[in-house]
Amino acid sequence: MPGYKKACRFCGKLVDENSAFCPFCSRAHPHHAVCPYCSAPIETGWTLCNKCGKALVTACQKCGSPAGPDTDVCEKCGAVVRYRCPSCAAVVVSGEKVCNRCGNKLKDFWKSNRV
Ligand SMILES: [Zn+2]
Numbered sequence: 001m002p003g004y005k006k007a008c009r010f011c012g013k014l015v016d017e018n019s020a021f022c023p024f025c026s027r028a029h030p031h032h033a034v035c036p037y038c039s040a041p042i043e044t045g046w047t048l049c050n051k052c053g054k055a056l057v058t059a060c061q062k063c064g065s066p067a068g069p070d071t072d073v074c075e076k077c078g079a080v081v082r083y084r085c086p087s088c089a090a091v092v093v094s095g096e097k098v099c100n101r102c103g104n105k106l107k108d109f110w111k112s113n114r115v
């Protein structure tokens with residue numbers, strides 16, 4: 001299969017089209033903004049996903065500052081806002097055994113994140 005590469009929307013480096021994460025800046029979904037919960041495409045500025053209805057902007061549990069759909073680590077205090085499946089980049093709930101989206105086992109992931 002020919003490797004089709006597109007520029008990462010965060011760092012601008014060329015990343016394989018099917019990558020769930022950018023290998024350079026490690027941000028999720030390097031090519032399109034998507035809902036972190038159901039992976040439906042979203043537009044900049046949306047506060048709700050029009051597919052699953054979940055809020056795209058959440059508040060940091062530690063300091064309360066808003067975190068958008070692409071923010072996994074709070075820009076203000078550095079607290080983790082959401083965890084993502086290391087395989088498909090869907091949001092996973094802390095302690096969940098498998099990813100709801102791709103079925104990837106998360107046991108080692110939680111171990112390495114010390115959750
Ligand atoms: Zn990048």
Ligand SMILES: [Zn+2]
Pocket residue numbers: 035036037038039040049050051052053054
């Ligand atoms: Zn959604």
Ligand SMILES: [Zn+2]
Pocket residue numbers: 060061062063064065074075076077078079
């Ligand atoms: Zn914070």
Ligand SMILES: [Zn+2]
Pocket residue numbers: 085086087088089090099100101102103104
């Ligand atoms: Zn997954």
